Amino acid sequence: MLAVPVQMGRTFVYKLCITRTTIMETLKTMVSVGEATPVSQDVLLPVYCKSAPESEISFLPAGGTVTIDGFEGNLIDPAELEPGMHEAAYQYSNTFGCLVEEAFMFEIGHQLDLNLADNSSFCMSDSLLYPASSAEGGIWILDGQEAPELPIDLQSLSSGNHELSYVKTEDYPWLKTIDQHWEPVPLSPQWAINSGSTIWQSFTPSVDGYINRFDFGVYTTSLINCDFALYEGTGTEGNLIYSQSTTTGPHSIIDVRPFYFPEYQILLRQDSVYTFAFSVGSVSSLFAYAHFDTPYTRGTSSYSTPNTEVSIRFQEVINPLIPCSADTVTAHFQVVEDFIVDLGPDLIVNPGATVTLDAGNAGNSYLWSTGETSQTIEVDLNSDEQIWVEVFNEAGCSGSDTLEIQLITNLTDVVSTSASLDLYPNPAEGSVFIRSNFEINELNLFDVSGKLVVVKMLKNSADTPFELNTEALGAGVYFIEAIGKNATRTARLIIK
Secondary structure (H helix, E strand, O other), rough: OOOOOOOOOOEEEEEEEEEEEOOOOEEEEEEOOOOOOOOOOEOOOOOEEEOOOOOOOOOOOOOOOEEOEEEEEEEHHHHHHEEEEEEEEEEEEEEOOEEEEEEEEEOOOOOOOOOOOOOOEEHHHHOEEEEEEOOOOEEEEOOOEEEEOOOHHHHOOOOEEEEEHHHHHHHHEOOOOEEEEEEOOOOOOEEEOOOOEEEEEEEEEOOEEEEEEEEEEEEEEEEEEEEEEEEEEOOOOEEEEEEEEEEOOOOOOOOOEEEEEEEEEEOOOOOOOEEEEEEEOOOOOEEEEEEEEOOOOOOOOOOOOOOOEEEOOOOEEEEEEEOOOOOOEEEEEEEEEOOOOOOOEEEEEEOOOOEEEEOOOOOOOOEEOOOOOEEEEEEOOOOOEEEEEEEEEEOEEEEEEEEEEOOOOOOOOOOOOOEEEEEEEEOOOEEEEEEEOEEEEEEEEEEEOOOOEEEEEEEOOOOOOOEEEOOOOOOOOEEEEEEOOOOOEEEEEEEE
């Protein structure tokens, strides 16, 4: 077994000598030892909005295998992926058979949701509605108008159907795009760059986005050390955004040289001015491709003078922020008026009486204290009772009422079988006429509690109407007791 030391990051070629002692013959062969090649993402965005189109991703070096969430393929279709984090893996094998696999994460933007189920119903008595969404920063639209504030006051809405929407537009970085570009025609003019000097070109992005690289028109026949920087505004007096030391050259062809920025970190704003600056130390031969014919119109350069506008060849490559189509989620809901349940005034009745009670509010659900579930019930009364009903609907809105029923036990209600007592009008308002088929000597008026409220001594002939003024009495149920020489009779009176 042969052990060969390997230094990471390098490839070695070894000469392997084998000597066969029997015939003293030496065999020689060459052995190459390598390591796995590092891989990196080439085109893979950190975030894709849900409404973005299908796009291809790639990695370096090319020629490997791409999988997305474990499935082979290099196309990301946000519409087919769930919101949240996903994995793009790249597997690459180099010429030595060394295999490497790296995983890169990306995100599919959140899909909007509401904590309000469609076609929900609410009672006005619920008072406030607290809608919420998983994504912040959007606006609420209630019945076509922007909701002034949350929560929503249900009591300020009319009963019936309403529509609530949440709308949110988000910007996500998109694929590398050449945003600004200028080159002189012809390319031949070369402007010398002296040792220890700085040249710069200002530019104005046409979209919001993250700068990816700035390609600058410089040329040298040797390897040189240089610095590049990005400033706000025109020239190098503005706020320094980024700077880095690097090398460039030697260059064999006339072209722009790429200077890279950290991906998705430096956000440039549309129609704002920025300056790219290039600085060198000691150089012997370094030139810039610049010209004054048809110069770049959205910026200037360090070569410009008050009388002559000069531009340096460049192109700005950006990951633009693309507004995703506005995501909207809508829910419909109904506001239901509160129930008004009225079983009428409490009753004082004779034992054995049958009364019909109606809870109203047709078309809803009912529960009576008797266990019945219909809108109306009939009750046979043989004792004092308290009867209640609750009315409710599918939305959970409800209303109730309780009726007190008292049997007559404290008034004399037994007279001769032929005695009669009539009251009209009944219910009465202002006055009531009383007529009997017997002579009335005393007239007593009781309220529902049995309290005597009116006493009149009189001598009213049989079948002669007697008018009783009721204006001083409150609305409610009363009982009139007419007492004669040979008869006593009681009748119920309702006063409006």
